[in-house]
Amino acid sequence: MMSSERRPPPSLHFGQVVIGPPGSGKTTYCQGMQDFLTQLGRKVVVVNMDPANDGLPYSCGVDISELVTLDDVMDGLKLGPNGGLLYCMEYVEANLDWLENKLKQHKDCYFLFDCPGQVELYTHQNSVKNIFSQLAKWNFRLTAVHLVDSHYCADPAKFISVLCTSLSTMLHVELPHVNVLSKMDLIEQYGKLAFNLDFYTEVMDLSYLLDHLAADPFFKKFRLLNEKIAEVIQDYSLVSFVPLNVQDKESMIQVLRAVDKANGCCFGNLEERNLQAMMSAAVGADFQFSSYPFLIVAVTHSESPVLK
Numbered sequence: 001m002m003s004s005e006r007r008p009p010p011s012l013h014f015g016q017v018v019i020g021p022p023g024s025g026k027t028t029y030c031q032g033m034q035d036f037l038t039q040l041g042r043k044v045v046v047v048n049m050d051p052a053n054d055g056l057p058y059s060c061g062v063d064i065s066e067l068v069t070l071d072d073v074m075d076g077l078k079l080g081p082n083g084g085l086l087y088c089m090e091y092v093e094a095n096l097d098w099l100e101n102k103l104k105q106h107k108d109c110y111f112l113f114d115c116p117g118q119v120e121l122y123t124h125q126n127s128v129k130n131i132f133s134q135l136a137k138w139n140f141r142l143t144a145v146h147l148v149d150s151h152y153c154a155d156p157a158k159f160i161s162v163l164c165t166s167l168s169t170m171l172h173v174e175l176p177h178v179n180v181l182s183k184m185d186l187i188e189q190y191g192k193l194a195f196n197l198d199f200y201t202e203v204m205d206l207s208y209l210l211d212h213l214a215a216d217p218f219f220k221k222f223r224l225l226n227e228k229i230a231e232v233i234q235d236y237s238l239v240s241f242v243p244l245n246v247q248d249k250e251s252m253i254q255v256l257r258a259v260d261k262a263n264g265c266c267f268g269n270l271e272e273r274n275l276q277a278m279m280s281a282a283v284g285a286d287f288q289f290s291s292y293p294f295l296i297v298a299v300t301h302s303e304s305p306v307l308k
């Protein structure tokens, strides 16, 4: 028997986990997004998750380097920078109570997690994934924002590598995910693109890219390999990109819309409350799937600060 007593809805904490290769613009994005969201009226806390980040340009609410720093780990354990960073993230995973205490000090805030740039943290190692899956249990609703430098679009071989990395990251990190092509203001500087921008952002028919690649004598002999890689990416049909120029408000809004939709922030806490109410009302009755979209539309219009 289900209890008819209605429990208060959990208080949700929305936010973004900002990831991507070194130099892709994560810290700059966190600073820009913090300013932008503050202007929109959201109370924002940036969490520095990179134990090697010093000289942070944003005001940082929680700093992982108070717990562990890459320099100390490299000195103490005689590790190189890559091994050191992996150790640091394992250390954070083993000390999640420290992180929980720090995060708890920020009530009713929107969280931006500025993460390290080492790619294997998001494609192979499990610490980052485990940290954020624990946060989900503490009612954090986070979207992974995966930044990739847009200059890779200018080179078909690099763009295929970027697609592989993005897909592996999506499958490994297991969070709602938005891929972003960063530094769009610089894209023209790397030469003319072979196709329209839509081709890259929507990841359209990759056979055109393979034809283009085969024109290069070096890549001609790898045609079959490239075809198979492209096939994997297209079969999953998961990767697409939102272009971003961090200086441009319109562009920031596009990214924020995608992020808010992915983690449910556009519905606010109300979504879960409405779902609970709906489910308790639906006990003993057939669930009418067709009426569900109307509920979501109603909630979107009443709650979202951005989508109005």
Ligand SMILES: Nc1nc2c(ncn2[C@@H]2O[C@H](COP(=O)(O)OP(=O)(O)OP(=O)(O)O)[C@@H](O)[C@H]2O)c(=O)[nH]1
Pocket (backbone or CB within 6 Å): 020, 021, 022, 023, 024, 025, 026, 027, 028, 029, 050, 053, 116, 117, 182, 183, 184, 185, 186, 244, 245, 246, 247
């Ligand atoms: N023109 C331009 N430059 C940018 C943009 N975003 C970042 N940059 C520059 O790119 C460089 C790297 O940016 P960061 O924000 O430090 O990149 P990161 O991903 O945090 O780097 P790591 O911490 O090393 O992983 C800096 O010189 C930034 O000023 C952008 O949108 N446009």
